[in-house]
Amino acid sequence: MSKNYVQLISKINQRSNPDLVQMKALYAEENATSKLFENKKLPNTEVYIYVQKAMKGVAPEYTTNSKTAANQVEAHLRKSHGNDVHFERQGSVMTNTHILKDNDIDLVQITNKSKGVDHDRLKSSLANPKLLDPIEFKNLKKHSDDFRQYEGNQIIDLKNIRRQSEDILSSTYKEIDIDKDNSIYVLVTSLNVM
Structure with missing residues (x-):
């Protein structure tokens, strides 16, 4: 089943450029550089134009x-x-x-x-201050003291x-x-x- 690439190109143009902004400004890459586009026999075909337009990224x-x-x-x-x-x-x-x-x-x-706060683990951690860095202990203690359900x-x-x-x-x-x-x-x- 062959596709109507002229119609597909028209649809992609409408979708990708609804405000008719000049095409050069819209895309991050003006020329496709991937291996997909290395075949020099394709550039003027509708398939090539459609794939190239469909694969272009949005401008930064x-x-x-x-x-x-x-x-x-x-x-x-x-x-x-x-x-x-x-x-x-x-x-x-x-x-x-x-x-x-x-x-x-x-x-x-x-x-x-x-x-939510896991109060049991918090209390357990505060009960063993030697297992915590002094700054961690201080921060957890402040959080525990300030916390309201x-x-x-x-x-x-x-x-x-x-x-x-x-x-x-x-x-x-x-x-x-x-x-x-x-x-x-x-x-x-x-x-x-x-």
């Missing part, structure tokens, strides 16, 4: 802009949440598996209020984080989707240096 500037946008959103959320929340990142940009247009960074908010309601805390996040992001960004229960979508249209 595009990736940097995506990460800068995530930093910007995180900074707005930090102002709202303070030290009650810490952030982790995941998604195609973070693993460098993204393509143009269809990329994202998942900014995961994790509450700091209900962290969480007595809140995790569901209420998570709902409050969600509500605060919706409020700050809705007041900051024009394009935001809060319809999904487990995520908030934000489109950052301009990057501001914070």
